Amino acid sequence: MWEQIRSNQRKSSILVVVMAFLLLAIGWFGGEGFYGPGGGTGGLIVASIVWIFLTLISYFSGDSIFLSISGARKIKREDHEVLWNVVEEMKIASGMARMPAVYIVDDPTPNAFATGRSPDKASVAVTTGLLERLTRSELQGVIAHEIGHIRNRDVLYMMMIGVMIGAIALLADIGVRMLFFGGRGRRRTSSEGGQAQAIIMIVSIVLMILAPIIAQIVYFAISRKREYLADASASQFTRYPEALASALEKISGSIRKPSKDAEKVNRIIAPSYIINPTLAARGNGEKANLFSTHPPTKERVRILRAMASGAGVGDYDVAFRQVTGNPVGVIPFRSLETAEKVEIKKPDEIPSEKHIDRVRQSTDAIWRLNKYTFIPCDCGTKLKVPPKLQGQRIMCPHCGGKHDVSSWL
Amino acid sequence: MGWVVLIVILVVIFLPLGWLIAIYNALVRLRNAVKNAFSQIDVQLKRRYDLIPNLVETVKGYAAHERETLEAVTKARQQAIDVSGLDSVKDRARVENMLTQTLKSLFAVSENYPDLKANENFLKLQEELTTTENKISFARQFYNDSVMELNNKTEMFPSNIIAGMFSFKQAEFFEVEEEAERKAPEVKF
Numbered sequence: 001m002w003e004q005i006r007s008n009q010r011k012s013s014i015l016v017v018v019m020a021f022l023l024l025a026i027g028w029f030g031g032e033g034f035y036g037p038g039g040g041t042g043g044l045i046v047a048s049i050v051w052i053f054l055t056l057i058s059y060f061s062g063d064s065i066f067l068s069i070s071g072a073r074k075i076k077r078e079d080h081e082v083l084w085n086v087v088e089e090m091k092i093a094s095g096m097a098r099m100p101a102v103y104i105v106d107d108p109t110p111n112a113f114a115t116g117r118s119p120d121k122a123s124v125a126v127t128t129g130l131l132e133r134l135t136r137s138e139l140q141g142v143i144a145h146e147i148g149h150i151r152n153r154d155v156l157y158m159m160m161i162g163v164m165i166g167a168i169a170l171l172a173d174i175g176v177r178m179l180f181f182g183g184r185g186r187r188r189t190s191s192e193g194g195q196a197q198a199i200i201m202i203v204s205i206v207l208m209i210l211a212p213i214i215a216q217i218v219y220f221a222i223s224r225k226r227e228y229l230a231d232a233s234a235s236q237f238t239r240y241p242e243a244l245a246s247a248l249e250k251i252s253g254s255i256r257k258p259s260k261d262a263e264k265v266n267r268i269i270a271p272s273y274i275i276n277p278t279l280a281a282r283g284n285g286e287k288a289n290l291f292s293t294h295p296p297t298k299e300r301v302r303i304l305r306a307m308a309s310g311a312g313v314g315d316y317d318v319a320f321r322q323v324t325g326n327p328v329g330v331i332p333f334r335s336l337e338t339a340e341k342v343e344i345k346k347p348d349e350i351p352s353e354k355h356i357d358r359v360r361q362s363t364d365a366i367w368r369l370n371k372y373t374f375i376p377c378d379c380g381t382k383l384k385v386p387p388k389l390q391g392q393r394i395m396c397p398h399c400g401g402k403h404d405v406s407s408w409l
Numbered sequence: 410m411g412w413v414v415l416i417v418i419l420v421v422i423f424l425p426l427g428w429l430i431a432i433y434n435a436l437v438r439l440r441n442a443v444k445n446a447f448s449q450i451d452v453q454l455k456r457r458y459d460l461i462p463n464l465v466e467t468v469k470g471y472a473a474h475e476r477e478t479l480e481a482v483t484k485a486r487q488q489a490i491d492v493s494g495l496d497s498v499k500d501r502a503r504v505e506n507m508l509t510q511t512l513k514s515l516f517a518v519s520e521n522y523p524d525l526k527a528n529e530n531f532l533k534l535q536e537e538l539t540t541t542e543n544k545i546s547f548a549r550q551f552y553n554d555s556v557m558e559l560n561n562k563t564e565m566f567p568s569n570i571i572a573g574m575f576s577f578k579q580a581e582f583f584e585v586e587e588e589a590e591r592k593a594p595e596v597k598f
Contacts, residue, residue: 357532
């Protein structure tokens, strides 16, 4: 298990270095190409500054920006006990030292994501739609997947690589603009060295066009692989792959076409969700291409259901190879060597669990987050009082009993 | 020439030393992980002891004639508390598993009482106990994984040499007994 995380970290560091080279190459060639010999240094400096600046921002406030864009609200245990408990259970199962912050997004579309640069500073967010649709054990599967991302350090690396892609795209954009609108006048036009200059120019143009595309393809490939790994971790933590499988089916089955506003938000957050909402809505959940952030949901479900021998990451690897026909597998070799037998264990169902109760719990959580006061009336009605009625006396609409709003704070 | 010899000597001395330190530290880390994982189980077991009296009281109000089941739960809880001071993981595992079984039958019985199931306090307790049961089983899962890793390290070459030198002991698994799992709890009065 932990071998796998370390091996991932090594691979990701290599990727970060490669991307950094690509970024600096763009800077150098760009400067050299558009400002003539010697311009490369300036280009390098610009590229580094853009990169460092973006990295610092995303490292220190990436998660809070992310959470605020998605409209996530931080909850306490009382706000939604089941969700809090499930997160705590998965925290224990994964051996994390600290409880991640828990967030709820008021959105009927079921989805979930994790963020935070390290396991100690992690956050898990789920939508109200998810809370309403999934059973407790399905919710556990989804949370386990997110905790898997956190434990595998996916969030940090995907963020760092995402920033790099952003920087590359930005520089390429600046370069293309300069090509058409500026810089030209300052370019040296003497005949000697003109040929070398022309070559550099061509290289830089090619780089500007190709680099962003290459970077994205690499990013998406890594992202897909990490989704599989998080699924494998989820199964290892819960010991019950079926829960995640049926949760994935429910989520992908109920994603509708997002609104215009949601679409904008989704472009930033989509890759982090457990199922990419923009792609799922376009019916792309079945086939992955070079530009998919997530593997096809149907395949993920099939792999989880094919785990017959056990619930460990090793068993996931066997199922993965069987379903995809990919002989390499998805789990790094060294973690398989030490993988022990992990038996599948069906959790006890809670017989009295009902859809209506889940809806009530999640709407109650939103009421509470909006600072509504809950007043239980003697007639059995639960009054939800908006914050502006604070300090007033109100009447129960059912029995006419009077209540002081402040006394129930 | 002299330099080369010196470097070779240094490498010969320091390389194994560094390797020894690395293995020793890995063993210490694992031992602490096992200890820490066990305390996680302990926290949840204590939480369960605290929840049970409340649950028994609530159920009594609605299903007083399920006396046998209620008493079995109370008895199993007391037994578990009695051995909780012991060091033997095996003994503790046995009684705790028994307590889990009696609780399961209590919840199964409560299904027959619609009024009880509608009681808000009962629902709260049910969620609390469900999560505590889950936490116990996940903490145990993580503990057993840690124990497995430690035990492997103390047995496998070459780390077993260092484990022997500094007397790292094997840890005990916290097992779910198949027997207890399958058999319904016997209650005699």
